[in-house]
């Protein structure tokens with residue numbers, strides 16, 4: 001068993017605008033089971049952050065409890081981290097995001113952490129439009145506690161233990177749409193080509209961004225009969241379209257066929273290109289997105305890709321009109337107007 | 351690309367960079383692991399099977415393995431492969447009972463070996479255990495060839511040389527020393543079943559410059575002078591010595607001069623420093639002994655006054671390179687430089703010379719007066735006569751002579767048994783998983799980041815006074831262990847089974863050096879541009895799988911794989927396995 005990743009890296013690794021290689025965004029060696037989908041998502045996060053040239057110290061990764069919630073240890077070694085309590089990651093992010101609006105908040109959760117114990121917190125963080133990326137590593141089970149069915153497990157799906165799940169599943173994307181999320185996407189841990197641009201787009205989105213990533217648990221829920229196995233997901237995933245992410249300032253060199261491609265400018269000026277497959281839903285229309293989710297659920301396929309995005313999204317800070325300067329940087333002089341001002345106010349009230 | 355045929359032994363052999371680069375294909379990582387396990391005698395014997403002279407080569411090998419070592423592709427310095435070999439030799443126990451048993455009853459075939467250098471000794475080692483009657487002839491007083499006459503004792507102590515040469519000479523053969531063979535015809539007339547010519551490249555090249563004739567008393571050919579020092583015919587040299595030439599012979603000449611009374615010893619070279627032929631470490635050793643190099647100086651004339659050499663003049667030049675990288679040395683136009691000297695050593699190269707081989711024996715010679723040989727079998731156009739070592743294709747080094755010797759021994763054995771000499775065995779391959787448990791490997795898969803360890807040297811004030819005192823002290827056991835741990839175990843191969851793969855990407859994610867991609871197939875040059883990390887080293891192969899269920903292929907760039915085993919550790923289905931691949935070049939007499 002290896003306890004360390006060797007230090008040597010490929011000598012020709014590309015460097016980003018900050019002069020960093022991908023290795024500068026990595027974390028400790030994973031202790032998850034070999035082949036766990038969560039590790040691939042970690043890999044996708046590393047790739048996305050590197051390609052976006054994010055400064056690691058400007059990112060905070062927060063999580064709850066679960067194998068998924070452990071995974072922030074395995075990426076972004078140089079970023080801030082908070083491994084909180086089961087299902088309580090959203091309230092910790094809320095506090096942090098209110099205090100310091102300058103960081104990029106990356107919440108990592110599991111289907112258990114989000115759809116069971118953390119359901120209440122999840123609902124309210126969506127509703128409040130916190131400016132964060134919320135990634136659910138969704139394996140349909142409680143991996144860390146040995147694979148019990150979770151609330152996202154499909155009815156009839158059987159984990160390694162063999163008994164089909166009796167209950168209806170919670171679809172986190174539908175829920176988030178319902179609750180007013182302004183960026184909703186679904187992807188698959190085994191499809192980095194789709195996942196990486198989605199993470200990048202979510203990171204540049206202002207407001208609440210959910211990515212529900214189906215992420216097979218190889219140990220407890222990757223068996224025939226499970227609807228969250230590598231094989232099942234590969235056979236049943238249907239992409240809503242593909243997206244390319246073009247960072248701010250970078251020239252757009254690829255040419256696209258008009259009509260099938262839409263160009264969307266994000267808050268920071270970067271651009272995403274959406275290549276729609278015929279008859280795929282319109283991701284800028286909430287109602288169409290909801291119908292599409294429902295249609296796919298009905299025919300047993302898994303809709304992946306960008307499901308919904310509000311181009312005019314606002315986040316909690318916008319709504320509360322908080323100070324542009326992060327609250328944690330405000331000193332006493334900024335917060336306390338002083339005696340003279342107090343006297344003036346008092347005088348005006350006399 | 352087509353799926354890689356990993357059953358072709360050359361595929362994985364090439365991944366073991368050091369072994370592949372070694373002319374004798376010594377299984378380097380295997381012996382390095384034995385050293386780390388303190389199994390020195392085992393490490394020694396493994397070497398001995400391949401290269402016959404672990405103690406000698408552990409001090410003197412030209413080490414083509416080291417520049418090839420994978421380590422230089424991920425950090426600065428290769429594993430000190432050569433000096434680890436010496437650790438095995440220095441720390442081994444008595445190995446005489448592990449040497450091949452020589453049958454009392456001979457097979458009736460008689461072979462003559464001309465020259466007793468490493469090439470002939472290797473042929474002897476191959477044939478003696480098979481029952482051949484061997485007669486060795488050499489014009490020196492003892493065996494070893496240039497290892498004895500040329501390589502100075504401060505690099506190779508006589509004791510080490512004698513020990514390893516004697517392991518072979520003691521295999522029961524007739525040695526005739528101090529005999530100059532001046533007719534191959536006479537040898538053939540003695541009715542030998544085959545003759546091996548291992549006479550090396552014994553003639554030093556000289557420079558016929560103005561003044562040479564008058565200066566002759568103080569001008570020597572480097573290799574002749576080194577031999578006369580080795581054989582103790584020469585006891586001293588003048589105070590001021592000029593050594594002409596920039597190769598390894600020049601390095602041995604200047605360092606020997608420093609020990610024979612030379613105080614102002616200079617190496618004067620036509621080419622720039624970087625272009626000198628000498629190995630980097632030999633240059634370093636000479637500079638460490640305070641010997642200056644005068645580069646870009648072309649010798650012009652021997653200056654003689656009153657019948658006595660005064661020195662030499664040189665023209666200063668600059669190297670210019672055309673667009674093809676071809677160099678020309680262009681005079682700078684400065685005044686000639688005069689350097690005073692009492693003696694001059696010319697070390698500008700060696701050549702072959704076969705005046706003793708009659709040209710009517712059916713042995714064809716080419717336009718450079720070299721025998722025409724088959725490059726695999728080393729057979730000449732006279733089917734009974736085989737060549738090897740420096741005598742075959744010009745001056746090389748010991749390990750090349752050994753490699754030739756092994757192949758020539760196979761040919762001679764086949765020939766004497768009446769079989770086609772081309773009927774050669776493929777290498778012996780042993781391959782097996784290193785898995786011991788869930789994530790346990792039977793090799794130490796952790797990758798050490800230690801920098802290369804430096805071999806300690808004896809103090810200069812001592813070594814410069816005693817020509818026979820060995821300069822390098824060798825690694826002690828604990829340093830040897832640490833250096834051995836730097837080896838990346840390139841023979842522990844990553845073997846991929848497409849049937850088991852579930853395409854979960856775990857290997858891609860964990861691989862520290864981004865070797866693995868799952869990707870749509872394509873033509874090699876185009877595929878190389880699409881991998882997870884650029885695959886620009888065309889000398890290293892891509893390992894391509896069969897088509898997987900997602901219609902992609904697994905492509906592994908072998909270039910900077912650390913053989914860390916993490917891909918296999920992180921694979922949930924054991925589609926990756928770490929398998930040790932032992933490649934042994936076949937030897938004479940191995941069962942067909």
Ligand SMILES: Cc1cc2nc3c(=O)[nH]c(=O)nc-3n(C[C@H](O)[C@H](O)[C@H](O)COP(=O)(O)OP(=O)(O)OC[C@H]3O[C@@H](n4cnc5c(N)ncnc54)[C@H](O)[C@@H]3O)c2cc1C
Pocket residue numbers: 410411412464465466467468469470487488489490494495496497500501529530531532548549550551552573576598599602700706738739740741745746747748749751
């Ligand atoms: C100064 C110097 C330093 C070197 N240092 C190194 C080194 O550090 N490492 C390395 O790997 N290589 C080194 N080499 C090269 C290496 O010594 C040779 O490549 C190697 O010894 C060749 O082996 P061989 O068996 O082909 O021939 P040789 O070693 O040359 O042996 C041939 C033998 O045949 C004898 N012989 C020749 N003609 C006749 C004849 N007609 N009758 C009888 N006997 C004859 C010769 O005297 C000699 O003993 C060095 C060479 C020189 C000149």
Ligand SMILES: Cc1ncc(C[n+]2csc(CCOP(=O)(O)OP(=O)(O)O)c2C)c(N)n1
Pocket residue numbers: 065066067068069086109110111112113114117137139141142143144145150
């Ligand atoms: C308050 C609390 N309740 C229960 C647990 C036990 N527990 C640990 S992890 C976990 C479920 C995790 O499931 P999920 O979030 O899907 O993560 P996964 O391991 O599947 O990635 C549970 C119930 C706990 N740690 N804390």
Ligand code: SF4
Pocket residue numbers: 031032033035036037038067068139143144216217218219220
């Ligand atoms: S138990 Fe499942 S979710 Fe947890 S690490 Fe193992 S494979 Fe991943």
Ligand code: SF4
Pocket residue numbers: 366367368369378379418419420421428429431836837838839840841
């Ligand atoms: S790392 Fe070891 S096995 Fe690999 S090339 Fe270097 S010495 Fe040989």
Ligand code: SF4
Pocket residue numbers: 844860861862863864865866906910911912913914915916917918
């Ligand atoms: S052994 Fe596997 S994980 Fe390690 S460097 Fe090689 S391919 Fe990568």
Ligand SMILES: [Mg+2]
Pocket residue numbers: 066068110111112137138139140141142143150
């Ligand atoms: Mg889960």
